[in-house]
Amino acid sequence: MSKWVNLGVVAVLGLSLLTTNAEEYRQGVEITETPKVLSHRDRVEPVNRILKHRLDHLLPRLMKESDLDMWLVINREYGEDALFYTLVPEPTFAARRTTLLVFAKKANTVERFSVSRYDIGDFYKSRWQGGTVDQQWDRLAEIIEDYDPKSIGINVSEEWALADGLTQGLHQKLLKHLPEKYQKRLVSSEELVIRWMETRTAPELEVYPQIVKVARGVIDEAFSNKVITPGVTTDQDVAWYIRERFEELGVKPWFQPYVTIQRRGDENEPNSPFFGKGNRTIEPGDIIHTDVGLCYLKLCTDTQEMGYVAKFGEYEVPQGLVKALKVGNQWQDILTAEFKNGRTGNDILTATHKASKRQGINSSTYTHPLGFVGHAIGPTIGMWDNQGPTPVKGDWKLYPNTGYAIEGNVKVSLPEWNNQLIQIMLEQSAVFDGEQVIYLGGRQTEWHFVR
Incomplete structure (x- = not known):
């Protein structure tokens, strides 16, 4: 039945x-x-199927339209970017420690992964082997250099609350570990966030x-x-x-x-x-x-x-x-x-x-x-x-x-x-x-x- x-x-x-x-x-x-x-148990499959469809089919188009080569969604446990919960599968109740989600445009697709202590199911495999917090941020900087994106979206916005989820502390951490060359490529992901949320x-x-x-x-x-x-x-x-x-x-x-x-x-x-x-x-x-x-x-x-x-x-x-x-x-x-x-x-x-x-x-x-x-x-x-x-x-x-x-x-x-x-x-x-x-x-x- x-x-x-x-x-x-x-x-x-x-x-x-x-x-x-x-x-x-x-x-x-x-x-x-x-x-x-x-x-609640039976909701997991349809919710995650919907999410996978959005990530596989919607996100690549929106990143292209927003002219972003990379998108960073940076979170701390219990102080998550509100957007975080629209991107992660069920059952996820919080970010674990510091959770760095990375979306990198590649041809007509978007590679997605985390630079974090833990994988997030099959949706975000971690590209960090573990270590100190500073080593985690350094690993993120290495990955960014490997991809060499021309534009890196971060969630900062003057007008739209849901596009302004990157805290000042995490923003400062990012700038501290990111080479100046890539600091200059950081841009607001406002347009991408709005389109992701509304579509x-x-x-x-x-x-x-x-x-x-x-x-x-x-x-x-x-x-x-x-x-x-x-x-x-x-x-x-x-x-x-x-x-x-x-x-x-x-x-x-x-x-x-x-x-x-x-x-x-x-x-x-x-x-x-x-x-x-x-x-x-x-x-x-x-x-x-x-x-x-x-x-x-x-x-x-x-x-x-x-x-x-x-x-x-x-x-x-x-x-x-x-x-x-x-x-x-x-x-x-x-x-x-x-x-x-x-x-x-x-x-x-x-x-x-x-x-x-x-x-x-x-x-x-x-x-x-x-x-x-x-x-x-x-x-x-x-x-x-x-x-x-x-x-x-x-x-x-x-x-x-x-x-x-x-x-x-x-x-x-x-x-x-x-x-x-x-x-x-x-x-x-x-x-x-x-x-x-x-x-x-x-x-x-x-x-x-x-x-």
Whole structure:
């Protein structure tokens, strides 16, 4: 029997993705149950297979495009470069002592190895026989002289945290042992790091829907009578249910889930960035919202969805709310239609604002890259506290096969609440394939209805 759960529309077996309807996959499907997840032991094989594919096929292309002949990723135990964990196989919990990873371009391939006390599985065989720390650094310098690279990338960056993982102490160690000739060839690997972090490969895209559906499935559980008893359950109860459910499944939340409540009669400032309050007991007639993120198989999700709690004698979601969610989906469509290869994040943001205004939608856009971490690197498309251009990060261009949290909100008047302004906050994990945006695990097009 397969170790993977059958998802109905999407079944993942090994690393094979099956879809019965491409349009249904692109636009989204209803979540009916939370997928099962692999045991930690059974995750090792697919994670390492994905990593090998990235190292063998993606890295050579990115090093060539970044014009780097060699790349050094230098780590100390418990003070690792965050990038380290995207490069090493499972199960790896830390660097051992000082771990020097070397990637050397050779023709159309990249040789990879370590200059360290220990091999890292079959992925990085060490080219050092052991000795003192100074001898380890001297050995690295010898290897660099043997390859004679014209450009040597190191992870230093003023603007991008994930490309700035080389500590000052290790940088000084490198300079101390490296001949001046090669010190002058050290350059920032910023471009390579960003492209490595943001690019999703075919094997990753085959399993990503499964990961996203775990997050959406837990929200579906949480926003139901299984968890919520109106008049008794608090927003904190629901948030902690989500957190503990993730822990039970063995997936890692990358932030504490939270739940907010909008209620008829709430006084909201129209220009307030967010509506909804916490520390409340959920009552009939409330609008509920959650924001959750998890990481599994080294890939992360970021999801926000909306729910409605029925009043006594109410058997369907009020039509005003149905229309409000459609406006939210309309905003998503406006945003994703502006994703064009080579456009900057700031260009996409400006175009989205103009199109939303033309269609009479009061929206706010704050979409970010998604991948190995939740708030990943790549083009920033607005920020919740800055709806104008974002310097540097917003100027990064859009590339194919990159992941995003399609995040933002719309404000809509609700007739059933005497035209009180409410907020629809949506966020779904997606990938841009170079031509269109595909929702990896579907998107919310209907309300979670707590009957």
